[in-house]
Amino acid sequence: MTKRFYGVAILVALLFSIYVLTSAGKFHIVDEVSLFGVTESLALRGEVDTNAIAWTQWVNSPGEVLGAFGPNGEVYSKKGPAPAFLAVPWYLALLAVARLDIGLGLLQGTLLWNGLITGLTAAVLWLTARRLRYSDRIGITLALLYGLGTIAWPYANQFFGEPLSALSLLFCFYAILSFRLTDRLYWIACAGVAAAVAMTTVVAHTVLLAIYGLYLFTFFFYAPSGDPVQEEPDTEPAPSASTPRGSLVQRMVLAGTTFAVPILLAGLLLLWYNNVRFGNPFSTGYHFDGGEGFTTPMLQGLWGLLVSPYRGVFWYTPLLLVAIVAFVPFFRRHPVEGFVIFGLSFVLLSLYSRWWMWWGGFAWGPRFLVPLTPFWLLPLATPLATIEQRLERINQGAVDRRSGALLRAVGLDGFIIALFALLSVAVQLLAVAVNYVNFEIRLRGIFPTNWADPLEFGPPAQRLMDWWLSPVLGQWYLLRENFVGNNDLAWLRPDGNISLLTLFVGLIAIFSLVLLLSMVLKGYRSEQRNSTASPILLASMPLIPLTLVGVWLGQAATDPHYGVAGSGYRAVITEICEQAKPTDVIVTVAPFAYQYPMNWLAGSCRVMPPIVGYGVTNAAEPQAQTLLSELLLNTERIWLVTGGLPANDPENLVERWLVDNAYEADDRWFDDYRLVRYASAVRMRSATTTQLGIPLGRDQTPEITLLGATAPAAATSASILPVALEYQLDQPVNIELHWFVQLLSSENYPVALVDTAPRNGYSNFADLPVAETQREHVALQLPENLAPGRYRLIAGLYDSTSSTGERLRLPNGRDFVDLQTVTILGQ
Known part of the structure; x- marks a missing residue:
């Protein structure tokens, strides 16, 4: 391998290490959560839903609705699939390590993915400069300026699709340029694949294909540009797969076909993806009828994206001001490439300046x-x-x-570039060191949203006279006010605790890679620029960033933002994973705690149940009821997790729905989180119904008649046994009665039992009407290793206010009813 590619590898490792050390290890806005949800679903279940954050569908602003409902009430992200799909191998590698009983946060580790993508983009920029016949030193300089002096750095630490868009669009440009210089046909195929990735990242990038197509076909009519004064590019062997020497039309058709095939396949992928999600190949999930669309006046959007203190790109990357001036001599030297850059810029600026939320929501700078x-x-x-x-x-x-x-050799132009480069790097340092979301929230207080009509919201700090409210300066305000409390670095906690090991290893890694890169740079001054790199150095170099990643993940796992092992939500996850089966599902009502299962559940569970996450009132929505009904028919056990809610909260409509339609087995608390187990209706398909008609009461006075009971005639140990009781009140009941249901062994010892008020606490007997049939759903969680055999299922009622737990009695004096016999078959 040549020294250039060794240098490229060092560059990627260096930038990746910097991104790891400056990563927050947390989501910043919910767009990231939506993409991660797709990655998680695809990696773990081969599905593409985002049901884990279904609650995001019921919000005030259409900009926060990150997906749409499928035919069965499932939720799917509206984002392009490529960023989520391509991150799956990275996620699976992390999962393999996590399942070695290593405390590794999968969410935190996946957030490092875009750091690698951004490092690769910087490397492609270096190689692009070489293709344009600039030196390697200039290529490295551009790569470092891109990686550390532009908004690429903050986005390397977040799980957006924009870094992949940058890589795919730039690589398409590089591949076509390489074809123009080498006439190698495989470069056209590479360009087609890159264009396909760009299109499946953001469907709107399809409009750029015409520009790339024109750039490709200029090869046949216009000689490639270059600067003969600069170093010649690496010589390549005679192309073995160059375009055939046929007629011009034949060569153009072959080139066009090679470029188009990956794009057509990507188009088919998008149609399939849409059909899987929404049952319609042409449905994208965007809510154009709900306010999304290209509705902003273009000049307003252009002002906002380029000039405004709020999102103007030159505020966030001052170096681009110098690049604009440099575009003139660049265009003279490379007119075709200059036209391509101008065309891409014109189309994307025109497109995004018209988008209704051109500012990109809670984001750093103009993320589009x-x-x-x-x-x-x-x-x-x-x-x-x-x-x-x-x-x-x-x-x-x-x-x-x-x-x-x-x-004098550096010159005024050199000092200007250096000055603006340093200023740009300083801006990016502020962006990664301080959590920009804090100032975005502050701006929403200064420029409040009209929640009666969220589309009325106008982005703040649009006028130049509001320059002091620019988020760039906002980072400085936050840093000055309370850097520790506002910091966005995983190794520095808001309470002031510092992971010195992470900081030390990170600095050593960066220093080592800078040293290696400087050695490569020195080599470019000699005649050894194309010499072969040391295989030992090449093999050992990746260990530097990997060591940093391991140390970073180790300390990030102790972040209180993701809970404390053995308590709260982490204890809930442990409990679920110890018993999880393929037929289980998890339903959460903890919309502000989604990061816990995303970080820990898959690594802790050998069997990973799917998750559906709702807000307290979402069960009133027809889409939620449709999905919950599907779960009830296709799973055997439902785990309900709630956070910060009391038991039987009347506002918790999800729990109320489960109480009415599923069968509750038990209810436990883990600090502020509650875990409830339900049996679904699946086991009741083969259940036996026993007609009873047995009255229960006090002092020989019937108060309640147990009409019948339904339960499976057989079950396995460690399974959950649903039971349905039908009864009616014979007269008003003015005491607080509870049902008890028990499974008794041959020695009359209860091996499983449940105790509940009517509707699991959502009702009481005093409120129930007389002579009207009621139905009570309960379930028994059977213990593991329960001996096979025949067991008695009994039920009864007792006074929960009595100190002795006085039971209602049958006419024969007994205080329970035999419902049926249940056969335990073993596991």
């Missing part, structure tokens, strides 16, 4: 412009080449080194 950032930085290669020539003359002794010759 992240894909254009490497293209806008590329023109800096031209002034950098001029500066490099002047410095080379000094190194070669052509210019006297004395009398400030070095300063």
Whole structure:
């Protein structure tokens, strides 16, 4: 492997290490959660739903609705599939490690993925500069400026699709450029694959395909551009897969077909994906009838994206101001590439400036412009080449080194680039060091949203006179007010605790990689630029960032944001994983605690039940009822997890629905979180109904008649046994009665039991009407290793207010009713 590719590998490792050290290890906005939900579902179950955050469908603002309902009430993300799909191997690698009983947070680890994507984008930018016949030193400089001096850095630490858009669009550009220079057909195939990835990341990128197509076909009519003064690109062997030497039309058809095939396959993938989600290949999940769409006046959007203090790109990456000036000489030297960059910029700016939420919601800077950032930085290669020539003359002794010759060689243009580069790096440091969401929330207080009509919301700090409210300055305000409390670094906790090990290993890793990269740079000054890199160094170099990742994940796992092992939600997860079966499902009513199961559940469970997450009132919605009904018919056990809610909360409509339709077995608390087990209706399909008509009462006075009972005639140990009781009141009941249901062994010892008020506490007997049939659903969680045999199922009523637990009696004096015999078959 040549030294260049060794240098590229070092560059990627260096940037990735910096991104790991500056990662928060947390979601910032719910868009990230939606994409992660797809990755998790696909990796664990081969599905693409985001049911784990179904509650996001019922919010005030259409901008927060991150998906749409499928035919069966399931929720699917409206985001393009590529970012979530391509992160699956990374997720699975983390999962394999986590299941070695290593305390590794899957969510935290997956959030590092875009750091690798951004590092690869920087590497492609370096190689693109080389293809344009600029030196490796300029390529490395551009790559570092992109990776550390643009909004690419903050987005490397977040789970958005924009970093993948940047990589795919730039690689498509690079591949077509490579084809133009080498006439190798496989570069067209690579360009087609990159275009396909871009299209499946953001469907709107389809409009860019025409520009790339024109760029491709200019090869047949316009000679590739380059600067003969610069270093020649690496020589390549004679192409073994070049376009055939047929007629011009034949060559164009072959090139066009090779480019189009991956794109057509991507189009079919999107149609299939839409059909899987929504039952319609042309339904994307966007709510154009609900306010989403291209409705913003273009000039307003352009002002916002380019100039406004709130989202103006030059506020967030000042270096791009210099790049605009550099575009003129770049265009003169590379007119075709200049037209391509201009065309891509014009189309995407026109597109996103019209989008109803052009500012991208709670985001850092103009996130929709992240894909254009490497293209806008590329023109800096031209002034950098001029500066490099002047410095080379000094190194070669052509210019006297004395009398400030070095300063003159750097020149005013060099100092301007350096100044704006440092300013841009400082802005990105503020972005990754301080949680920008805190200032976004503050801006919402200054410019409040009209929740009666959320679409009325206008992004704040739009006027230049509001420059002091720019989020860029907001980061400084937050840092100055309370850096520790507002910090966004995983190794620095808001309580002031610092993971010195992570910081030490991170700094050592970065220093080592900087040293290796500087050695590569020195090699480019010699005649050994294409020499073979040491296999030992090449093999050992990835260990540097991997060691940092391991240390970072180890300390990040102790972040209180993800709970404390053995308590609260973490204890709930442990309890579920010890008993989880393939026929289980988890329903959560804890919308602000979704990060706990996303981080820990899959790594702790050998059998991973699917999760459906609702808010307290969501069960009133028809889509939620449809999905819950599907779960009731296709699963055997339902785990309900609630957070911060009392038992039998009248506002908790999800629990009320389960009480009426499923069969509750038990109810336990883990600090502020509650775990309730239900049996579904599946086991009742083969149940036996016993007609009883037995009255129960006090003092020989019938108060309640037990009409009948339904339960399976057989069960296995460790399973859950549902029981339905039908009864009616014979007269008003003015005491608080509870049902008890028990499974007795041959020695009349209760091996499983349940105790409940009517409707599991949502009703009481005093409120029930007389002479009207009532139905009570309960379930018994059978213990493991329960001996096979025949067991008695009994039920009765007792006074819960009595100190002795006085039971109602049958006419024969007994205090319970024999319901039926249940055969336990073993596991």
